[in-house]
Amino acid sequence: xxxxxxGGGRVDKSVxxxxxxxxxxxxxxxxxxxxxxxxxxxxxxxxxxxxxxPSGVISTYTNQRALEILIMAYSLANVQWVAAFxxxxxxxxxxxxADGSMWIGNHKKYIxxxxxxxxxxxxxxxTGKVTSVNHELLRLLIDQGYLPVITQPAITADxxxxxxxxxxxxxxxxxxxxxxxxxxxxxAPGFLMNVTDxxxxxxxxxxxxxxxxxxxxxxxxxxxxxGAKLAFELGxxxxxxxxxxxxxxxxxxxxGSGTVVE
Amino acid sequence: xxxxxxGGGRVDKSVxxxxxxxxxxxxxxxxxxxxxxxxxxxxxxxxxxxxxxPSGVISTYTNQRALEILIMAYSLANVQWVAAFxxxxxxxxxxxxADGSMWIGNHKKYIxxxxxxxxxxxxxxxTGKVTSVNHELLRLLIDQGYLPVITQPAITADxxxxxxxxxxxxxxxxxxxxxxxxxxxxxAPGFLMNVTDxxxxxxxxxxxxxxxxxxxxxxxxxxxxxGAKLAFELGxxxxxxxxxxxxxxxxxxxxGSGTVVE
Numbered sequence: 001x002x003x004x005x006x007g008g009g010r011v012d013k014s015v016x017x018x019x020x021x022x023x024x025x026x027x028x029x030x031x032x033x034x035x036x037x038x039x040x041x042x043x044x045x046x047x048x049x050x051x052x053x054p055s056g057v058i059s060t061y062t063n064q065r066a067l068e069i070l071i072m073a074y075s076l077a078n079v080q081w082v083a084a085f086x087x088x089x090x091x092x093x094x095x096x097x098a099d100g101s102m103w104i105g106n107h108k109k110y111i112x113x114x115x116x117x118x119x120x121x122x123x124x125x126x127t128g129k130v131t132s133v134n135h136e137l138l139r140l141l142i143d144q145g146y147l148p149v150i151t152q153p154a155i156t157a158d159x160x161x162x163x164x165x166x167x168x169x170x171x172x173x174x175x176x177x178x179x180x181x182x183x184x185x186x187x188a189p190g191f192l193m194n195v196t197d198x199x200x201x202x203x204x205x206x207x208x209x210x211x212x213x214x215x216x217x218x219x220x221x222x223x224x225x226x227g228a229k230l231a232f233e234l235g236x237x238x239x240x241x242x243x244x245x246x247x248x249x250x251x252x253x254x255x256g257s258g259t260v261v262e
Numbered sequence: 263x264x265x266x267x268x269g270g271g272r273v274d275k276s277v278x279x280x281x282x283x284x285x286x287x288x289x290x291x292x293x294x295x296x297x298x299x300x301x302x303x304x305x306x307x308x309x310x311x312x313x314x315x316p317s318g319v320i321s322t323y324t325n326q327r328a329l330e331i332l333i334m335a336y337s338l339a340n341v342q343w344v345a346a347f348x349x350x351x352x353x354x355x356x357x358x359x360a361d362g363s364m365w366i367g368n369h370k371k372y373i374x375x376x377x378x379x380x381x382x383x384x385x386x387x388x389t390g391k392v393t394s395v396n397h398e399l400l401r402l403l404i405d406q407g408y409l410p411v412i413t414q415p416a417i418t419a420d421x422x423x424x425x426x427x428x429x430x431x432x433x434x435x436x437x438x439x440x441x442x443x444x445x446x447x448x449x450a451p452g453f454l455m456n457v458t459d460x461x462x463x464x465x466x467x468x469x470x471x472x473x474x475x476x477x478x479x480x481x482x483x484x485x486x487x488x489g490a491k492l493a494f495e496l497g498x499x500x501x502x503x504x505x506x507x508x509x510x511x512x513x514x515x516x517x518g519s520g521t522v523v524e
Contacts, residue, residue, distance in 0.1 A: 040334075043306055068338055072302075075337030076330055079415065079423065082360050087421030093361045093399065098344050100355045100408055137355065137408070144402055146362055153341065159349030161341065 001026040001142070003179045004250060005170045007220075008032025008077070009187035011244040013084035016185075019250050021088040026142050028173060029085075029092075030150045032166050033077035040073045041066070051113035051122065057226075058219055059111075059127065062163045067126040067153065070163055071096075074151045081149050092147045097130070098161060100137040103154035103169055105130040107162050128162040130154050130169045133176035167227025175234035182236055183253050184224065185244035190258030195219050205261045207232045228261050238262040263288040263404070265441045266512060267432045269482075270294025270339070271449035273506040275346035278447075281512050283350040288404055290435060291347075291354075292412045294428055295339035302335045303328070313375035313384065319488075320481060321373075321389065324425045329388040329415065332425055333358075336413045343411050354409045359392070360423060362399040365416035365431060367392040369424050390424040392416050392431045395438035429489025437496035444498055445515050446486065447506035452520030457481050467523040469494045490523050500524040 002025050006016060009032075020027060041048045046069065049061040062070065078094040085092035097103025105128040113120050141148050154164040167184070174182055190201040195218045205213065210229045217225050228239050239261040242253025252258070264287050268278060271294075282289060303310045308331065311323040324332065340356040347354035359365025367390040375382050403410050416426040429446070436444055452463040457480045467475065472491045479487050490501050501523040504515025514520070 071341050072334035072338045075341065076334045079333050079337065079358055079360055082358070083417060083421050083423050086360065086363055086417060091362055094358065096341055096344070096356065098341055098348065098356070100353055101348055136406075140402060140406055144398075146399070155345060155348060159345050161345050 001028070001177060001179050002181065002183060003028050003030070003170060003174050003177065004183045005030040005166060005185065006032070006244050007186035008034030008037070009244065010035055011185075011187070013081055014087065015247070016244070016249060017081075017084040017088040017090060019248050020085065020147065021090050023250060028138060028142070028148050028150065028177065028179075029081070030166055030170055030173070031077060031081055033074040033151065036077050037070050037073035041069050044069060051111070054112055054114055054119060057222060060163070061122065062126050063124045064126060067161060067163060071153055071161070074153075078149060078151045085147060085149065090147050091145055092149045093141055094149045094151075095137075096151060097154035097164065097169065100134055101155060102134045102137055102150070103130045103164065104132045104134070104157055105154040105162055105164050107156045107160050126160070126162050128154065128156065128164055130164050130172050133172050135173075135176040138173075138177060165223060165227070167223050168230055171227050171231035171234055171236065174231055174236050178235070180235065180237040182231060182239045183250055184227075184239060184241050185249050185253060186220070186241070187244060189243045190241050191224065192221055195221055202259055203256070205259060207261060210261070263290070263439060263441050264443065264445060265290050265292070265432060265436050265439065266445045267292040267428060267447065268294070268506050269448035270296030270298070271506065272297055273447075273449070275343055276349065277509070278506070278511060279343075279346040279350040279352060281510050282347065282409065283352050285512060290400060290404070290410050290412065290439065290441075291343070292428055292432055292435070293339060293343055295336040295413065298339050299332050299335035303331050306331060313373070316374055316376055316381060319484060322425070323384065324388050325386045326388060329423060329425060333415055333423070336415075340411060340413045347409060347411065352409050353407055354411045355403055356411045356413075357399075358413060359416035359426065359431070362396055363417060364396045364399055364412070365392045365426065366394045366396070366419055367416040367424055367426050369418045369422050388422070388424050390416065390418065390426055392426050392434050395434050397435075397438040400435075400439060427485060427489070429485050430492055433489050433493035433496055433498065436493055436498050440497070442497065442499040444493060444501045445512055446489075446501060446503050447511050447515060448482070448486075448503070449506060451505045452503050453486065454483055457483055464521055465518070467521060469523060472523070
């Protein structure tokens with residue numbers, strides 16, 4: 001089984017849907033929708049706010065309204081992905097992490113942000129971390145030939161919807177489904193040492209190097225590394241980071257044209 | 263098995279979720295989200311437009327953007343319903359009609375509207391009628407103890423997303439699942455002869471009366487009758503129309519406090 005995650009940038013859904021059909025393996029598909037979320041946020045007069053944690057990790061600030069906007073944008077993307085898969089002959093079923101309590105997480109009731117050198121406590125935040133994955137629902141669908149197409153939000157055991165990190169969730173899902181290889185596609189040719197320089201791609205990373213790269217990595221690349229770190233801790237053997245915008249993104253990543261972490 | 267549909271007006275999701283848990287039967291749950299869609303449409307500067315067909319049926323005009331807005335609002339409502347059910351201990355799984363090609367429909371590529379007495383052809387419309395229901399996916403979920411929580415859109419065999427009529431879809435689903443009783447809840451005490459007068463509720467309608475009531479019914483009540491007509495044609499024996507806003511809406515409807523059609 002292959003676990004594929006595609007980031008929330010501008011990608012051609014039809015290209016990836018056709019490739020998934022051509023590969024023809026059992027798969028679980030996870031996607032983001034950051035760009036659509038940002039557009040909708042602006043249209044609704046509440047542009048996405050970013051906050052920086054004391055350890056330098058940048059996250060989006062998700063209050064109740066921002067969570068609703070996020071759910072709307074991610075759900076629309078989810079339905080569009082499902083339609084693209086169906087057009088390619090893949091029997092896709094869209095799910096959010098809340099469905100059947102698939103992604104159960106902890107609600108981080110407050111977060112600390114750093115602004116102008118000061119640490120500020122932020123409440124009214126609906127983010128958290130997924131702690132367990134209901135693989136039963138996934139197995140049920142996969143065994144009947146359906147492709148689960150999954151996106152935010154997750155949900156707490158008390159039924160509170162929360163925004164979580166897809167890179168970490170994919171690691172958790174890999175463990176729950178006993179998948180040992182991950183394909184993670186995004187809008188860059190692979191892991192970039194310098195996020196603004198596409199030529200700074202690192203083609204191979206040994207899992208032992210993750211800890212030393214972490215403090216030097218920036219933005220979304222830092223998140224990728226944190227996801228990879230968790231994935232290896234949970235039993236994943238190899239992660240393929242690749243470009244979502246090329247002709248055969250999954251195959252290209254599997255052939256090592258991006259970054260292979262192992 | 264019980265097939266329950268709740269309209270898209272303001273209802274307390276928790277009340278209904280708790281009642282579904284208390285009833286404890288196998289169920290399929292369908293919901294709308296008209297009010298949320300209208301609010302979002304206004305916020306995005308594209309208020310919902312209504313069009314009247316030559317036969318006097320009022321529908322929403324759904325161009326590409328209106329369809330996207332509809333999907334976002336209905337999906338958000340879907341996730342909120344799922345969360346309400348999970349909080350009540352019901353293992354809910356949210357689905358759109360597109361998931362696993364559950365609601366396959368025909369795309370009405372143009373519609374005729376009447377405006378100032380003239381008939382006008384409208385293209386750029388993404389509406390249609392569901393022609394078949396994939397009950398396999400529903401059965402799979404129900405048999406494992408999940409509650410399918412379903413909303414718009416449907417999808418064509420070619421993978422085009424379309425807005426369809428929930429009242430008609432519920433009739434189609436009843437036939438596919440061989441369910442003989444429907445509970446349809448909305449923001450009125452039952453079938454109203456005069457949509458603006460809650461006291462004009464009709465407590466009992468024989469299925470033979472539907473055809474004679476149709477030309478006299480107004481707005482959403484006309485749609486309810488059309489859904490009922492189709493449901494009876496497809497084998498449904500009894501439909502309970504009731505108020506979604508009361509204490510135990512499903513039980514009250516089943517006890518005949520709204521309108522029973524049989």
